[in-house]
Amino acid sequence: MESELKGKAWKFGDGISTDHIAPGRLFHLRTNLPELAKHVLEDADPEFPNKVRKGDFVVGGRNFGLGSSREHAPTIIKLSGVGAVLAKSFARIFYRNAINVGLPVLICDTDQIEDEDELEIDLSAGVIKDVTKGIELTFSPLPDIMIKILSDGGLAAHINKYGDFKLE
């Protein structure tokens, strides 16, 4: 996985749920993820699937990803080309699923980022540069096990590589 990411911020509010990201009404598309990805986050912002470009960032507020255990939610965010999700806090299952599918999730003070700001993120250095604002933000480091799974390309790739959990 690339350690340096660059793209535009798309801002969302607090409490973006998995129903906003991958709603139940599209339940039948869950075995067709590229098709489901065309609807990513459209219930929070109908324009988002059209305007997101490869490398962009989803920037949320508090408790991003609350609700269902559906791994399809972080998976289709990743499939839409998003390089990382930034939020003030994440719901537990979404956070774990994102790492498992190889989508970086960064906890930082997103109040300082505005819609369409250009961001540069260095994952290994732990720095988010808001180029538009000329400010730098830091994010809380992931637990070691999550860094390991993320750097292996997700949980399935991790298990493929070692045949088991390899925590060290």
Add this chain to the structure above:
Amino acid sequence: MGKTIAEKIIGEHAGRDVVAGDIVVAKVDVAAVQDGTGPLAVQQLEKMNLIQAKNPKRTVLFIDHAAPSPHKDLSNAHKILRDFAKKTGVDLSEIGTGVCHQRLVESYVNPGDILIGADSHTCTSGALGAFATGMGSTDVAVGIALGKTWLRVPETIRINVNGEFKEGVYAKDLILYLIGKITADGATYKALEFGGETIKKMSMSDRFTLSNMAVEAGAKTGLIEADETTKAFLESRGRGKKFRAIAPDEDAVYEELIEIDASEIEPMVSAPHTVDNTSTAAELAGTKLDQVFIGTCTNGRLSDLAIAAKLLEGKVRHPDTRLIVVPASKDVYLDALAAGYIETFIRAGAAVMAPGCGPCVGVHQGILGDGEACLSTQNRNFQGRMGNTKGFIYLASPATAAISAIKGEITDPREVL
């Protein structure tokens, strides 16, 4: 140093002493997926070249969310699960059998177990004194194949509940009250542990309602001691021998202690679009309803249907308010039939559906129209949850739901009790 229930169970499964904050690999006793998350789990197992189940007898694939299938793509997704079950010998829970969480407590999960399920309300089984938590498809896929998972031992928030409920107030009102108080992310990454005199006297059915909604406060699980009530429940399900007492140590270390006086709680309602947006039923009285739904893993058990049937006996739903009833499992359905509740619902104008998730997930069986309001006994009222972002979902107890269906608007159940 004393241990919480979470620390005790995870420690046993990790083979070492653990405290909150530790990260361990732990043995998994029961693994489950449903038809929304299972097909992806099977695809991930194929990707990992692991078409196997470590414990086939305690691995369950549930077809409950879209059951029977309303769409050919979902019928094909169901085929993936049926094929996997045939190949590996794991249990398949077919349409009509019930909601996964109800079926897990009825037939699979025992005190002291670790259950991982690809469904956020897997925490329901925590009421049996099991560490039960929701995860995604890949995590559960690995749990199915290898019989283990990695866990961070959570800090625990202890919820002590004492005092008697007022008439018309139930476990659902308690959990809505609690979530309103601590908010939808008040327990993120943490375990809730419920105790106190009120919980000690509470039926298993009501305890499931509490644990079911732990995730709505962000919690990893909602634990309750395994005691004599748990034992009697397991005996009634032919699993008496699987009982073992599970309790926290008296000097267990909690991150936070919350005391609740049950007698101060009123009938509660969560208003759109968040579970923590709580008010009393009285405050929302008069809100017009297009649909009322009684059922789900939260409140679709026999005692829930009994409360609703008692209020609906000899009455008819309001002409402008549709009523949908879905028993949580086949056994609940049979018992409700024998008790006459189903006839009462049908005579009251309800559409009674086969056991399963019903309209809760927005896939089928009662999708809301634009601008319509539904009062449901389910656990979640997010925007779009019931299949339409222009719908409005209110959450309440079966008593509030039943009386509101008759009146056609949100009504405090004490008006008739």
